[in-house]
Amino acid sequence: MGIENLISVPKTTGPELVGNLMEHVRDYDITLKEHVRVDSIEKGNIKTITLSSGEQIRTRTVIVATGARWRELGVPGEKENIGNGVAYCPHCDGPFFKGKDVAVIGGGNSGIEAALDLAGIVKSVTVFEFMPELKADKVLIDQAQKRDNITIIKNAATRQITAENGKVNAIEYQDRSTNEVHTRELAGVFVQIGLVPNSQFMKGTVDMTQYGEIIVDTKCHTSEPGIFAAGDVTTVPYKQIVISMGEGAKASLAAFEYLLSHEVVESEQESEAA
Amino acid sequence: MLTKEILQALKSYAESMQKNVTFVVQTGEHSKREELVTFLSDIASVSEKLNVEERDTNGELRSAISFLLEADGEDTGIRFSGIPGGHEFNSLVLAMLHAAGTELKLDDSVKSMVKAVNEPLNFEVFISLSCHNCPEVVQALNQFALINPNIKTEMIDGGLYQNLIQERDIQGVPSVYLNGELFANGKVDASVLINKLIERDPSLKEASKGDALPLQDVTVIGGGPAGVASAIYSARKGLKVAIVAETFGG
Numbered sequence: 001m002g003i004e005n006l007i008s009v010p011k012t013t014g015p016e017l018v019g020n021l022m023e024h025v026r027d028y029d030i031t032l033k034e035h036v037r038v039d040s041i042e043k044g045n046i047k048t049i050t051l052s053s054g055e056q057i058r059t060r061t062v063i064v065a066t067g068a069r070w071r072e073l074g075v076p077g078e079k080e081n082i083g084n085g086v087a088y089c090p091h092c093d094g095p096f097f098k099g100k101d102v103a104v105i106g107g108g109n110s111g112i113e114a115a116l117d118l119a120g121i122v123k124s125v126t127v128f129e130f131m132p133e134l135k136a137d138k139v140l141i142d143q144a145q146k147r148d149n150i151t152i153i154k155n156a157a158t159r160q161i162t163a164e165n166g167k168v169n170a171i172e173y174q175d176r177s178t179n180e181v182h183t184r185e186l187a188g189v190f191v192q193i194g195l196v197p198n199s200q201f202m203k204g205t206v207d208m209t210q211y212g213e214i215i216v217d218t219k220c221h222t223s224e225p226g227i228f229a230a231g232d233v234t235t236v237p238y239k240q241i242v243i244s245m246g247e248g249a250k251a252s253l254a255a256f257e258y259l260l261s262h263e264v265v266e267s268e269q270e271s272e273a274a
Numbered sequence: 275m276l277t278k279e280i281l282q283a284l285k286s287y288a289e290s291m292q293k294n295v296t297f298v299v300q301t302g303e304h305s306k307r308e309e310l311v312t313f314l315s316d317i318a319s320v321s322e323k324l325n326v327e328e329r330d331t332n333g334e335l336r337s338a339i340s341f342l343l344e345a346d347g348e349d350t351g352i353r354f355s356g357i358p359g360g361h362e363f364n365s366l367v368l369a370m371l372h373a374a375g376t377e378l379k380l381d382d383s384v385k386s387m388v389k390a391v392n393e394p395l396n397f398e399v400f401i402s403l404s405c406h407n408c409p410e411v412v413q414a415l416n417q418f419a420l421i422n423p424n425i426k427t428e429m430i431d432g433g434l435y436q437n438l439i440q441e442r443d444i445q446g447v448p449s450v451y452l453n454g455e456l457f458a459n460g461k462v463d464a465s466v467l468i469n470k471l472i473e474r475d476p477s478l479k480e481a482s483k484g485d486a487l488p489l490q491d492v493t494v495i496g497g498g499p500a501g502v503a504s505a506i507y508s509a510r511k512g513l514k515v516a517i518v519a520e521t522f523g524g
Binding site (some may be wrong): 018024025028029030032035036038047049051052053055056057058061064066067082084085091092096097101137141188198228230241245246247249251252253255256259 | 487489
């Protein structure tokens, strides 16, 4: 939750940063539509965005900056048991597993940090890493190895999460070197395997990579004229707050350039509205 | 429990209150009751418009550490079971200010939709005071309750209601129940609540259709660092900008 790499702001937290972002937005005449989702975007000189509330917004340009979310494992028993033993936020849900055995899936920085965080609360933590080696920073791995209630299992493919009476009771995984299948009894599974772009609603509207990242050029143009994209939802490398902010600025300047060279033809506007 | 600085800040917020707000605490016995009453009395000390009253609500409230908010003597539908400190302190302060007439933070189309609900909705939100995702859900539901008298909502601190947690088998927060049935748990935020309400009653969509915006130059989808940066840069160029976001902060 702590953020210490937002340059010129030595220390902040997620919620504090959100508060600051909101405060900055309020300094300007910007219309906010919160708590609604975009259902679809109709292309054209003037684009029509349909929201989950049924409302429509007509707009000359669109900037997609929907970010990325925690990646799901995609194994049986995961979706079914969210909130019943499957969790994505160790910070929030860790206390519910006090004195119990839990697993962390993923041996990257977020996985090892989660394990260290949980080790202070729960009885034991088992970290499952798909690859033969952990991807986390050495300092974190060293700390994890010092804890006697953290076990690390590498080269392990999670096959399913099982539940009994509506609660997670075990995880089944395959040792990728021997192909043997093992079961480990536990009460909770914390999934920490990186991010996936929030781009589904743009499918068919703009070009994406196989991972769902919206393909952008150096000026944040997508494959569709007048639609721009910025930040973690795009192909821009390195998902960092400072990078996202810079990308957002670039996308709006590129949108400004586009607007200068694409005047609105009123009659066209009327006919499209009709 | 509340520092001088916090009370000072509350005092300045309370100056904008238009209505009287009363914290109605259920009578009865509980080991935490004195702490709750002191907590609420400290808050109420900052303004004449705030009062604490101990009353038997005849089953309206869950236990002796539950309270509800009344605005000018009318039930707001907002209830808290537990002591809303920690991350929920803001939820209490906002509920109090919103009940007193401060403008709600919800989008107009969401307000129209919530206003259109015509059946009784009783929400129960299980939280923990260390959960940073929970206040958003509590605050959204509190505002729903203020918009529509058909809606009631209760924040429940899971830590103080272990029996209930076991009975409902709750392992993650926020966990939201509607009319006694599980409504949403796991990754819940305000937009999830709204989408679930629409799923439940698709006719609610009709209510918000009248609020169309004029033609925008730039519409930003997403309210994280990239979205906010692009909206601000666009606004600085004098463009007409809207941000559409499920949640601010990305």
